[in-house]
């Protein structure tokens with residue numbers, strides 16, 4: 001690999017006697033990782049059902065695995081069932097450390113294509129709110145797809161400059177992730193094309209952008225809330241120096257030490273941050289810093305207690321987890337929607353009367369909360385608990401898209417299928433992943449049925465692989481019409 005001389009010189013200064021070991025890591029192939037969807041399976045269960053032999057756990061996560069180079073996990077039906085996300089192992093760390101709890105209000109400020117957002121959202125388990133933002137429209141579309149594929153219902157996907165978000169939200173979030181745009185030095189081994197972009201735009205270009213994004217993030221962090229900053233670069237100017245600047249600029253922030261694990265090292269000058277180097281761990285280069293916004297003066301003591309508990313960090317290193325129950329209860333109370341008249345009540349009533357929505361809904365495990373329902377341009381959404389209609393943002397998605405109201409018909413969405421369990425809908429076709437009809441279904445083809453499989457009445461059928469939903473089909477006159485979302489088809 002042709003690494004630029006200037007970069008090598010910088011690394012020599014940074015690493016000293018470790019330099020040669022670091023350089024020789026570039027002769028090894030990068031590690032391939034996948035992270036399972038904790039809302040759909042557990043690491044134990046995955047070990048039983050994984051179709052990929054030879055997967056080893058990623059030591060610093062509870063749901064990440066290495067997979068052998070020759071495998072193509074994106075070409076497996078389980079990928080289409082949202083069972084895992086393909087992610088470089090070091091990149092699994094930020095969401096593990098920020099570790100939101102169900103009920104939290106979480107912001108992922110630079111979120112596309114969703115590697116960390118999918119894990120943050122899965123950790124919320126449907127409670128609270130995940131706002132996933134990216135300034136790039138095309139990348140935000142990929143982000144939306146990945147969140148919907150993972151079946152995360154309580155999302156807002158946005159594409160706004162951080163300043164605009166800060167104007168809307170104020171001090172609103174319990175946890176914020178800034179996985180910042182950076183010069184990408186830590187990813188050169190995995191993606192050598194990044195070397196060219198580094199030569200065009202290097203660390204000096206990114207540091208001011210990172211500082212600006214972080215300043216806006218601080219405005220949106222609640223007192224007591226946690227902010228995690230991560231990059232995939234080695235340059236101190238984008239890593240430790242940004243954090244030192246931030247601490248000087250915002251005295252209300254304090255650095256929360258992240259306990260180190262085997263192979264992880266602290267900051268270059270002993271700062272309580274984490275650096276991951278490819279010659280020390282089985283992953284690429286990464287930098288992480290965790291900060292907490294102090295409470296107001298009167299509640300400072302309480303804040304100290306909270307940070308001492310190290311609750312956010314404990315899980316990342318397998319240490320004991322100690323989140324106060326009271327805090328959890330308070331969060332739940334805080335997020336409870338205030339009963340108010342739903343401005344879409346009239347539209348909802350019309351849809352119920354004019355379309356077959358109720359017929360479909362009756363087949364679902366539970367009715368959808370009318371106070372959180374919104375109908376816009378014939379699209380029917382279930383808004384997250386804490387959604388505030390006065391937020392003026394560029395949304396790609398507000399909550400869970402339930403489906404489209406088309407006159408007499410209601411068509412359930414791909415997103416709602418992915419957010420369901422097989423047992424959440426009463427008409428299902430459950431295929432084994434060995435059945436070649438699975439891939440035919442994912443390609444949008446018609447599914448041939450065996451006599452003994454026909455057990456439905458006319459209407460919607462949830463097609464599943466090994467009990468994991470894939471999408472919809474519609475049964476009528478003895479045949480099943482494929483309703484898999486065309487934009488997601490197996491190519």
Ligand SMILES: C[S@@+](CC[C@H](N)C(=O)[O-])C[C@H]1O[C@@H](n2cnc3c(N)ncnc32)[C@H](O)[C@@H]1O
Pocket residue numbers: 109110111112113114115116117133134135136139160161162179180181182213
């Ligand atoms: C390192 S990538 C994020 C990767 C993502 N967190 C993941 O895990 O998949 C940085 C992202 O920041 C976005 N970005 C760049 N400038 C931004 C800004 N000012 N505000 C928000 N996002 C920005 C880029 O479009 C890019 O998608």
